Every structure is written in C-alpha cells, then in structure tokens.
Amino acid sequence: MKPPIIITSRGHAPTMAALQSEFDARILSEARDREAFLRELAPTVRGIASFAPMPIDGKLMDALPKLEIISNFGVGVDQINLDDAKKRGIIVTNTPDVLNECVADTALALVLNTVRKFPQSEQYLRAGNWAARGPYPLTTSVGGKTLGILGLGRIGEVIAKRAVACGMKIRYHNRNRKETDYPYDPDPVTLAKNSDVLMVVTPATAQTARIINAAVLDALGPDGYLVNIARGSVVDEPVLLRYLQEKRIAGAGLDVFADEPRVPPAFFTLDNCVLFPHVGSATVETRKAMGDRQIENLRRHFAGKPVISRVV
Numbered sequence: 001m002k003p004p005i006i007i008t009s010r011g012h013a014p015t016m017a018a019l020q021s022e023f024d025a026r027i028l029s030e031a032r033d034r035e036a037f038l039r040e041l042a043p044t045v046r047g048i049a050s051f052a053p054m055p056i057d058g059k060l061m062d063a064l065p066k067l068e069i070i071s072n073f074g075v076g077v078d079q080i081n082l083d084d085a086k087k088r089g090i091i092v093t094n095t096p097d098v099l100n101e102c103v104a105d106t107a108l109a110l111v112l113n114t115v116r117k118f119p120q121s122e123q124y125l126r127a128g129n130w131a132a133r134g135p136y137p138l139t140t141s142v143g144g145k146t147l148g149i150l151g152l153g154r155i156g157e158v159i160a161k162r163a164v165a166c167g168m169k170i171r172y173h174n175r176n177r178k179e180t181d182y183p184y185d186p187d188p189v190t191l192a193k194n195s196d197v198l199m200v201v202t203p204a205t206a207q208t209a210r211i212i213n214a215a216v217l218d219a220l221g222p223d224g225y226l227v228n229i230a231r232g233s234v235v236d237e238p239v240l241l242r243y244l245q246e247k248r249i250a251g252a253g254l255d256v257f258a259d260e261p262r263v264p265p266a267f268f269t270l271d272n273c274v275l276f277p278h279v280g281s282a283t284v285e286t287r288k289a290m291g292d293r294q295i296e297n298l299r300r301h302f303a304g305k306p307v308i309s310r311v312v
C-alpha cells in the first residue's frame, strides 16, 4: 500500500507527478471543504509534502493526529510553525545544499545588475536612447568594494566565493561567529556601515523579522546597496521603498518581497532597483534536485530510516 500523504498546494510539476505516483497523495488547496477533507484523511495521513507559501500551523497538525513528517520543497521553512511541530514530535525536513550554486548565481547577478545597472542600460538601448542621446551614464565598479553578508551559512559561503572572484572583499554577521578568515561584525548596523553592498541571506524567523530597518539602511548610506535573496519579511519593505525614493541608499536588488507575488507598484517606477520574481533557485536542474530531496526524505522516513535533511 502506498503511504497516504497530503500535498499542501500545487508546486513544481515534475515533483507533483512523482509524489502522486509514489504516494497516495491528496492536495489540500484543492479541497472543496477543507474541514471535511481533513476529517476524512485524519485517520491515515502520516506525511505532508509542503510547498510555500501555504502556512502549516499547530491547528493543521492537530487535525492530522497521525502526522509524523512534513517534508518541505525549499530550504526556507518559514511558512511552517517549527515550535508547533517540535512540541508534537513532528519531523520537519527541507532541501538544503542542492540549491546553493543557483541561489548564489542569482545573488551575484543581483549585485552586478544593481551596482552596474545592466538591466537599466539595456532598457536604455531598447528605447532607442543610445543613438538618440549618447552613451549610458557611468555606473559604479564592483571590484574592490566590500560585500557584507548577513547570514554566512551554506548559501552565503558560496556567494562569498563568487564575489571574491569579482574582486570584492567579504565581511559578515551571524548570530554566532564562525571559523572563517572573513572579518566579523557584531551586529547588522556595524556590518552595513562597513559594507558597500549588504547581502541578506539570513533565514526568516521571529528574530530576523524586519532586521533590515531604517537604522541599518542609514548605516549603509547613500553610496550603499542592499541585495535581498532571503525573504521579504526580513526587510522593512515600506521603509526600504522610501529610502530608495529619497535616494538615501544607492540602490537595491530584490529577489523576494513581503507579500509575493504582489510587489508594491511604486518599486516599478524606480531606476535604482532591480527586481526579480523570486527566481533564486528557479532552474530545471535545481528544482528537480529539490524535488528529489523532498521525496527522498519522505521515502526514507516511511522506510523507517533517518531522513537526510532534518530541520526539527
């Protein structure tokens, strides 16, 4: 018998197909009556395959008393209440490592595009301005500048390597200092003060909510750039928007937003930001590897073996 699981909502299509062939899978977001759906599955369901952004809280966990594991597609698990899972002895897994290179590529692309304004310069050409008005205005060099990484973890380390290859210097802040030669700053404000580009890679938690606030942006200053590839919730988005409008920082490169896929349209009118639609890990190869990891965690758990990447 195939193990019965719930898929929270439709995600990466090939992973959905694989989940549906290997497990007896039902999709929660497509239930016509959520309460009835959960009542029907409560006696049997032992696993959830989760896709952001559907939240998973204690109420949903309590509706599924046989639930043993939540296997998330993605490294970030901020939509899952980890304390609620821990209290109930429910395992939560994610898909780390397999996406490091792709996310780091996206991060570096945002640094280059934001500081050198490549997308804006391309728009300038497409609009016919090169011939009509002359060369695009000069921008700023990346080489020799300092990249401050907030959250030097697995992805941050890979970003650092790429930035070093571009001639950048690295500094970082983490809650705990690491075994690394990169200089450490004791808090985000000091890191921002010492950085030309501040790269946000920290996981979204209650502690990191809006950690990028007015004080951090003031420390970054009018010549500093912000890049966010973590989660929109770690930045005070209205404050960032105001700082960009008032040119109190030089620019921002954003792959993530507070209320995806809705992005405040005021950003669209600004020339000093580069906006990506959360494409950090969005390649065929990486999304397949993430799906394989999500499924492998479920497979191992149901075979009585330890999972590969456990969060709690």
Ligand code: 8YV
Binding pocket: 052, 073, 074, 075, 076, 077, 099, 278, 280, 281
């Ligand atoms: C994905 C991500 O876009 O892994 C993460 O935490 O943010 C991205 O890789 C997302 O999880 C899948 O929709």
